[in-house]
Amino acid sequence: MSEIQLAREPGGVVVVTLNRPERRNCLTLALWRRLAELYRSFADDPEVRCVILTGAGGQFCAGADISEFSTVRATPEQAEAYAEAVDEANDAMLKLPQPTIAAIAGYCVGGGCGLAVANDFRIAESNAIFSVPAARLGIVYGVKETRNLLNVVGLTNAKRILFAAERLPAGQAQEMGLVDELVEIDALASARELAGRLARNAxxxxxxxxxxxxxxxxxxxxxxxxxxxxxxxxxxxxxxxxxxxxxxxxxxxxxxxxx
Known part of the structure; x- marks a missing residue:
């Protein structure tokens, strides 16, 4: 079964589902690169009016798959190539001409949070948890991911998220501006409703x-x-x-x- 599933729905809405529920949809290097390719392909597709990103199994994305770091991120050169792959995935979402929506449940952590803020809108379920744990892992969050986060939540909130590396419940994330719309259940249904409205415009x-x-x-x-x-x-x-x-x-x- 594909680790990234694609569904084209009526009205030009496309739903991209990260499909590694057993790993909370964390992303391998190959999947970062696949996301970049996929979103670039949407840019010139006249049938695509709006793209929704979500995750399978009640989880959005737990970030990068750290279990493979010893083989794909073990040297400075590999770390640079890995960072480029992450940036390319985020840039492909950010620069997509069509509107994008992240439908979030469960974990939205690290690189997963980066993906969320690369989308135009974020709709989260009340059980969603947001975190950027870079300060707990001894690494520096990427420049582009940090810029996107800053644009969404502002300077003070970006500092709080990055310095404290705390897990933020969905309600607090909404207060910071990280969440645009908070729903009790079924963020994907709310995302589809918004996508339908956006897709009807020019x-x-x-x-x-x-x-x-x-x-x-x-x-x-x-x-x-x-x-x-x-x-x-x-x-x-x-x-x-x-x-x-x-x-x-x-x-x-x-x-x-x-x-």
Whole structure:
């Protein structure tokens, strides 16, 4: 059985399920690389309107599979290659033009928490536990994962999460901004409901907004005006825009095609 399952659902919603329940869905080096490939493949797929990431067996993701570190992360060179694989998976999610949602239950720890904050939205069940235990393992959380965490929770909360390395219950994680929506049960059902609403809106508008917000939140460089102008022009010149204007005049709902 595949350790990453993919389900394409009506309306252009795709559900990606981490499927190692016996290991709380922790990720091997091969799976980090597979996630990056998978999310990159979604970017140019016009049938994909929204992507949900979740985990099997009532757990989201317990982070990296530390049991393989002695073979895949034993030298500085291997550690660098491993970090690159993690960054590539997170970047592929973060930079995906389509909106992304993490549906979280159980453990959301370490690299799993990194995956969650690389998504646009996080919906968690009340039993979810969040933690970044790097300070208990003697390692430094990656720059890109730290930046994503900072953008989501702010400086003081990011320090609290990284310095204390505590396990945070879902309610406290929500207070910090780590969780957008808290539900008693079935985060996946709530994620599907949100995904359906997002998928009905103009894909080019969402892609443009996400590109601009991504640049604004980066904080390390000047805005790339060429990229901004390109996403604005693509939307302005699209068939979706023309039909949406016509639908507005005729007081009916537009049907967007992403072109």
């Amino acid at each position: 894909p080019l508008s969402i892609a443009g907004a996400k590109a601009i917000l991504g640049q604004l939140s980066d904080g390390t460089k000047d805005l790339d005006q060429a990229v901004i102008e390109a996403v604005e022009r693509r939307a302005m010149e699209s068939e979706d825009y023309r039909k949406a204007v016509q639908a507005f005049v005729e007081k009916r709902q537009p049907h967007f095609q992403g072109r």
